[in-house]
Amino acid sequence: MLDCTKEFLIESKLCPKICWYTEVDSTNNVARRFIEKENHIGFMVVAETQKAGKGQGERLWESPPGGLWSSLAICPELEPSLLGVVPILSAVGTAKAMETFGIKVMLKWPNDLLIKRNLKKIGGILVESKVSQQSVDYLIIGIGLNINNRMEQYSPTLQRRITTVHEEFKKELDLELLLQRIILEIEYSFENLRMYGTLSLLADWKKRDNILGMSIVVQSPEGKFQGKAVDISPYGQLILETPDFEKIVISNGTIILPKAKT
Numbered sequence: 001m002l003d004c005t006k007e008f009l010i011e012s013k014l015c016p017k018i019c020w021y022t023e024v025d026s027t028n029n030v031a032r033r034f035i036e037k038e039n040h041i042g043f044m045v046v047a048e049t050q051k052a053g054k055g056q057g058e059r060l061w062e063s064p065p066g067g068l069w070s071s072l073a074i075c076p077e078l079e080p081s082l083l084g085v086v087p088i089l090s091a092v093g094t095a096k097a098m099e100t101f102g103i104k105v106m107l108k109w110p111n112d113l114l115i116k117r118n119l120k121k122i123g124g125i126l127v128e129s130k131v132s133q134q135s136v137d138y139l140i141i142g143i144g145l146n147i148n149n150r151m152e153q154y155s156p157t158l159q160r161r162i163t164t165v166h167e168e169f170k171k172e173l174d175l176e177l178l179l180q181r182i183i184l185e186i187e188y189s190f191e192n193l194r195m196y197g198t199l200s201l202l203a204d205w206k207k208r209d210n211i212l213g214m215s216i217v218v219q220s221p222e223g224k225f226q227g228k229a230v231d232i233s234p235y236g237q238l239i240l241e242t243p244d245f246e247k248i249v250i251s252n253g254t255i256i257l258p259k260a261k262t
């Protein structure tokens with residue numbers, strides 16, 4: 001790939017090539033530009049740092065060296081109606097990969113990864129896609145994980161809300177091994193989804209879910225909703241039950257958890 005510092009191949013049909021960069025604006029942007037220009041798919045972009053890393057809701061994603069800032073550019077067999085399942089599938093695959101390194105993770109709908117023992121945010125997923133004529137042209141699965149970073153690399157505001165693997169476990173992970181594992185877990189999940197549907201994927205999510213059963217507020221593009229989180233639909237949506245037992249299906253949004261009583 002153009003001007004990357006290191007490139008290697010792995011045994012994966014979905015994503016056989018990994019391309020490393022020193023610094024980019026956003027790995028999602030590099031992947032999208034490459035697909036549009038070269039009409040090539042099936043690779044991962046990884047960068048040591050991002051100058052304009054993108055988070056949910058167009059927030060800036062701080063990406064200092066030591067983290068895993070990566071984007072998977074793939075074209076799996078997928079019905080467009082199942083696009084909402086992709087963040088769920090990606091978060092589950094990433095959680096399973098982290099677990100093989102001894103890092104237990106919980107998931108907060110739709111795309112947050114939290115450290116199990118204190119529920120601090122350790123990473124997030126940002127999926128972008130192109131759909132045309134009832135088929136998915138490509139998916140870009142952006143995965144950001146705070147791994148070998150030290151807390152002082154982040155802004156003071158972020159330091160209060162996130163954590164890193166190094167901060168929690170006082171150890172460093174091999175980023176190359178971790179991202180290979182992530183690719184294989186995501187590939188396996190797509191294969192599983194294609195063969196058996198969403199059932200086992202949702203079961204894997206629910207084992208690690210951190211909000212089902214809780215009373216929450218969701219800020220979504222359609223407005224602010226309050227209720228109890230009761231389920232995740234087969235299309236990856238959150239199902240909320242309002243105080244008068246009405247069910248609301250939410251496709252995208254940010255969850256606001258109740259403040260802990262002191």
Ligand code: BTN
Nearest residue numbers: 026053054055056070124142144
């Ligand atoms: C979130 O807000 O929780 C999602 C964050 C996703 C960040 C990753 S880092 C790699 C990829 N490139 C980006 O610009 N964003 C994603």
